[in-house]
Amino acid sequence: MRKRPWAWPGVLAMALMASASPGTASAQTSFIRQGFEAAWARQPEQRSAALRHEAAAAHRAAADRWTPEPPSLDLSARTDRYNRNEGVREYDASVAIPLWLPGERARAQASASSDASAVDARLAAAQWRLAAEVREAYWTLQRAGSEQQLAARRLANARQLADDVTRxxxxxxxxxxxxxxxxxxxxxxxxxxxxxxxxxxQAATAW
Structure with a gap:
């Protein structure tokens, strides 16, 4: 089973830049993307992705086998050495090959495909949730910076007005x-x- 690389999806990049202004869209998207990648590297879903894909691949490989279980070989030997000791010896060999029940292999393959799709879906959902959180944190930081600048301008104006009133x-x-x-x-x-x-x-700390 071929593993899907979970790099930065193009649609995710488009979603993150949806609110960016035209003049700074590229820089903002790059900054948000870096934040996303740093956050995604720390997510439990990302850390367990390889193991989940390996488990799904193993399930698929087992479903694709011609037998539900590997064949087994059984060997046995019998002799009369401990009673009559007439030199009688017998050896038996048997091979057991498990067989799929009707429709069982198809159901196993469908279950394996469903497991692989579920792994991909969970990873995609986790990425989208994290992308929304990262984007919200970024714009919260931008708003906080704008509010700080506005407050500083109001303070400067208030001081200028106060000086004028004092005079x-x-x-x-x-x-x-x-x-x-x-x-x-x-x-x-x-x-x-x-x-x-x-x-x-606070917004910078959250970011």
């Missing part, structure tokens, strides 16, 4: 309450940046 308060154009409000906005933006950094760290 105008000193010039007497605005009330002290406006300065307090601007400072509160900066504090909220700083908290948002810290939260975004934590989220990105």
């Amino acid at each position: 105008r308060v000193r010039a007497g154009d605005l009330a002290r309450a406006d300065s307090h409000q601007a400072e509160g906005t900066v504090a909220a933006a700083e908290a948002a940046v810290a939260e975004a950094e934590v989220g990105r760290l």
Whole structure:
């Protein structure tokens, strides 16, 4: 039975790049593919794939034999040496060849083919599940990075606004309450940046 190589399937690569933007699709797909391959190498399904294929191949080889079991040879000898001792000796040899029952071999072959297909199906299903998890982890990391950058820009804007308000308060154009409000906005933006950094760290760890 020929084993199927479980390298990166083309359809799987297409699925992983489905959400990528046109300008960066190649780089993103390559990055996700590397993540998938690293994760797949650690999966129990991948580690046991060779053994499962070997077991399925052995089942198929057994079903393709002309007999359900190997033939057996039986030898026996008889003599009268311990009673009359007249020199009588007899040797018997027999060969036993098991035979398939009607339809049994076809059922065994069908069962072996079903086992091989089941192994392939389980591996494919495990790959698709892992591909979805890897893709989700990748895009979660991208979103976390974007949120962190957005929070940093908001903080920069809040600080710039606070500086402007402070100058105008000193010039007497605005009330002290406006300065307090601007400072509160900066504090909220700083908290948002810290939260975004934590989220990105968690997403990076998951990836």
